[in-house]
Amino acid sequence: MSERHRFWQRALRFLSLEIPREASSAFIGGEHSLQQEMWLRSLRKEQQKQIDMTMPLDEVMFIIIDMETTGFSPQHGDEILAMAAAKTVNGIVKETYFTLVCPEKAIPPHISSLTGIQAEDVQHAPRLWEAMRSFLSFIHGGVMIGYHIGHDLSFLNHFLWTYYRTKWTARFLDMQPIAEMVRHRPFPSLDAALQYYGISCEKRHTADGDVQAMAELWDRLLEELKSRNIETLNDLYSALSMR
Incomplete structure (x- = not known):
């Protein structure tokens, strides 16, 4: 040929x-x-590999993720500006990932004000299709977790469907219902949960700063889960299903 x-x-x-x-x-x-x-x-x-649901929570690799975006709807043209992740085992951060992403369109002024990301910061950053490959390679092999993770998943799945006609099928968890389950009170935002647990976040609304804060929060939540005899992934999913 x-x-x-x-x-x-x-x-x-x-x-x-x-x-x-x-x-x-x-x-x-x-x-x-x-x-x-x-x-x-x-x-x-x-993605097709099955994680052992009987594995103790302190042995599971939980991969905390966060994305900064220009809005809430990738279907309507909103874009990813930054991605961060941290591999954790038993609440301890083992490895981290961070990248800025160069968007196709100009960054709205209110997003620059919120995230601190300016046009000059991303002009030499990789495009999404370049950055996403290294991000996906980093986050595979564990249980993905984040606060209001549905937002991040919508952008991740939009990318996967646009480029590969596939979607994220590996396991993931949202920290919000876990925090609300163990404390029996609402935590409508990451800020509310961080304030309750006394966790400071100096770089709030930055992907790497939020991941660092969520790693501290997850360490606290793991201890609370184990104190309530929620010791395995199966225990955790079962407890969440009964909320």
Whole structure:
């Protein structure tokens, strides 16, 4: 088979996945495209792996995530500006990840005011399709967790569906219902939970700052869960289902 023929086979395969134009040039070129295919297959296999629900909570890798975005709806053009994550075991941070992301459109002034992210901060940052590969590689293999994690998942799944016609299928948990379950009181925001537990967050509304604060919060919540004899993932999911 000629190299020209191989090129067009790869091009047609990625076009059938409806990969956006800005990413397709990187995906269909030579060895890089083959690496992308291998990575995608590996990601899908990792997502399909079943985590042992009888595993003690203090042995499970919980991966805390947070994203800063220009709004709440990726379907209406809102974009990711920053992504952060921390791998934790028994409440201890083992490894961290952070990247800024260069958006396609200008950052709204009120978002720059809230997050501190200015246009000059992201001008040399990777585009989303570049940054997301390293982010996805970092967060696989554990239980993803965050505060109001549905927001982050909506952007993650929008990316996965747009680029790969797939969605995130690995396990995830939201800290909010866990905090409300153990304390029997509402925590409508991360700020409310942090204030209750006396946890300071000097870099609030930054992805890495929020992840650091959530790591402290998760350490506290783990201790409270274990004190209530919620010791395994199965115990935790069962307790949440009874709320």
